Amino acid sequence: MHFHSCRKIDQKRWNHNEIITKYNISPEDAIGLWIADSDLPLPRKIVRGIVKRAKYPYYGYQILRKDFAENLLLWHQKTKDVELSLSNFFFTPSTVFTVATIIEALTTFKDKILICTPIYEPLFHTIEVLDRKPVVVPLIVEQNQITFDFVALRAKIKAEKPRAFVVCSPLNPGGRIWTKEEMSEIVKICKENSIILISDEIHGDIILYQNQFISFLKFWEEYDNIIVASSINKTFNLAGIHNGWGIVKSPADQAKIATILDQRHISSSPNIFAQAACISCFKYGQKYLQTSKKIYQQNLEYIIKNFKEQCPELVPIIPEGTFLCCVNFANTGISRLEMVNLLIKDIKVLPQFADDFVDSCHSFFRLNLAIKPRVMVDVCQRIIKIVNQFKKTEGEIINEK
Numbered sequence: 001m002h003f004h005s006c007r008k009i010d011q012k013r014w015n016h017n018e019i020i021t022k023y024n025i026s027p028e029d030a031i032g033l034w035i036a037d038s039d040l041p042l043p044r045k046i047v048r049g050i051v052k053r054a055k056y057p058y059y060g061y062q063i064l065r066k067d068f069a070e071n072l073l074l075w076h077q078k079t080k081d082v083e084l085s086l087s088n089f090f091f092t093p094s095t096v097f098t099v100a101t102i103i104e105a106l107t108t109f110k111d112k113i114l115i116c117t118p119i120y121e122p123l124f125h126t127i128e129v130l131d132r133k134p135v136v137v138p139l140i141v142e143q144n145q146i147t148f149d150f151v152a153l154r155a156k157i158k159a160e161k162p163r164a165f166v167v168c169s170p171l172n173p174g175g176r177i178w179t180k181e182e183m184s185e186i187v188k189i190c191k192e193n194s195i196i197l198i199s200d201e202i203h204g205d206i207i208l209y210q211n212q213f214i215s216f217l218k219f220w221e222e223y224d225n226i227i228v229a230s231s232i233n234k235t236f237n238l239a240g241i242h243n244g245w246g247i248v249k250s251p252a253d254q255a256k257i258a259t260i261l262d263q264r265h266i267s268s269s270p271n272i273f274a275q276a277a278c279i280s281c282f283k284y285g286q287k288y289l290q291t292s293k294k295i296y297q298q299n300l301e302y303i304i305k306n307f308k309e310q311c312p313e314l315v316p317i318i319p320e321g322t323f324l325c326c327v328n329f330a331n332t333g334i335s336r337l338e339m340v341n342l343l344i345k346d347i348k349v350l351p352q353f354a355d356d357f358v359d360s361c362h363s364f365f366r367l368n369l370a371i372k373p374r375v376m377v378d379v380c381q382r383i384i385k386i387v388n389q390f391k392k393t394e395g396e397i398i399n400e401k
């Protein structure tokens, strides 16, 4: 895989102005790891499909291409083991847009919406800006494993009677892939309480090692009110192309969603370049997916080994899916504010912290594994050095006292 310079053109994560605005540091030598974008270039074969469409000099209103529809259904059959029809899909400019559309169509103002934290913040934000009320149940983060707190969930549902439950599967942050048993329990709880289950499965193609991902779509036989929001924006790093979809079973819900999209005058098919990109990725993306997974795993293994050997107080929460790895720093004794200063100001490594995921209880930062292995080495060594240095000087101060 040949890496290009991502800093040159328009990638937000590497853009100097973005770094200055977000982190208030001089951007030279900074390593941006906050946005879940990838530095791994798409192969020529995929790019060729997009370029071929770009060369055709007509960019007027588009239709839904037959080859897009066929490959979309085939992709879901192959990767999620589900037989869908085109009527199950609606298309939007992004996954978060999809979640927002579902909430808008199927709930009303002031409805309560359940969400477990830590979670990708825009999902939480969407609930708030749509003037619904987020009902938060924290996930349990213990011994570097993340699980649902089913007792707390049931209690909260009894007390608050939420209308919908937004779940992230696999989870960002943390990369947990929910087990079949956990998913069954979630579906059972939703069914018992007539809660609409909205599952954001954008990370569902990036499954590390031998882990198995099950889509909530597999539970449609048990419960109709499950809606999946997804895209291949993380799988193939396509977020800048603006593309996403929702998958809905009930014709009545499909109609309500269509009304919301119609009110916004959103086209019922993805834009020209989104369709071209998806067709190429669906058809020729397998090798890229395998190669990129190997790089994520290589970077993950480097982190695990080197933190363990050189700074064992930094404990990675090992992701089962996605290219994002949270590192628990509770054992370092370094406060959250101190860690923010050490990483951002002192060594210019720019991750996200628990607070960025609506989580004020835990001490972790999230690293992006979709980077050159050489950059990962640089990131880890900077972190290890500064954390060890800080521990040493803190020890000296305590001894002096």
Ligand SMILES: Cc1ncc(COP(=O)(O)O)c(C=O)c1O
Pocket: 036, 093, 094, 095, 096, 097, 120, 168, 172, 200, 202, 203, 231, 233, 239, 243, 244
């Ligand atoms: C869980 C989750 N959902 C949605 C998104 C954003 O996707 P999109 O750009 O398609 O809205 C991200 C981006 O990192 C994410 O992690």
